[in-house]
Amino acid sequence: MKKGIHPTYYAEATITCACGAVLTTGSTVEAMHTEICALCHPLYTGKKKVIDTTGRVDRFKKMAEKSQAKQVARKKAPKVKDDKKADTKKAEKVAA
Numbered sequence: 001m002k003k004g005i006h007p008t009y010y011a012e013a014t015i016t017c018a019c020g021a022v023l024t025t026g027s028t029v030e031a032m033h034t035e036i037c038a039l040c041h042p043l044y045t046g047k048k049k050v051i052d053t054t055g056r057v058d059r060f061k062k063m064a065e066k067s068q069a070k071q072v073a074r075k076k077a078p079k080v081k082d083d084k085k086a087d088t089k090k091a092e093k094v095a096a
């Protein structure tokens with residue numbers, strides 16, 4: 001191995017999760033922080049919970065509410081018959 005080109009390896013690097021769990025491993029980074037780990041992830045724990053770190057769930061819920069409101073408004077609005085084809089046929093007959 002060449003000297004001076006490899007990063008420093010930390011045999012006791014720590015990974016700290018947002019849930020408070022601390023894992024020890026080997027890495028080139030001495031300390032890392034993560035938002036979720038195997039100790040708190042719903043897939044591994046079997047508990048149902050929504051993990052929303054960037055606000056995506058709230059954004060989706062807002063869009064769904066807007067969509068529901070539009071559908072309700074569309075159902076309540078009176079139906080207007082569109083007679084564009086009939087108007088063009090009448091205009092063609094008059095012109096001929």
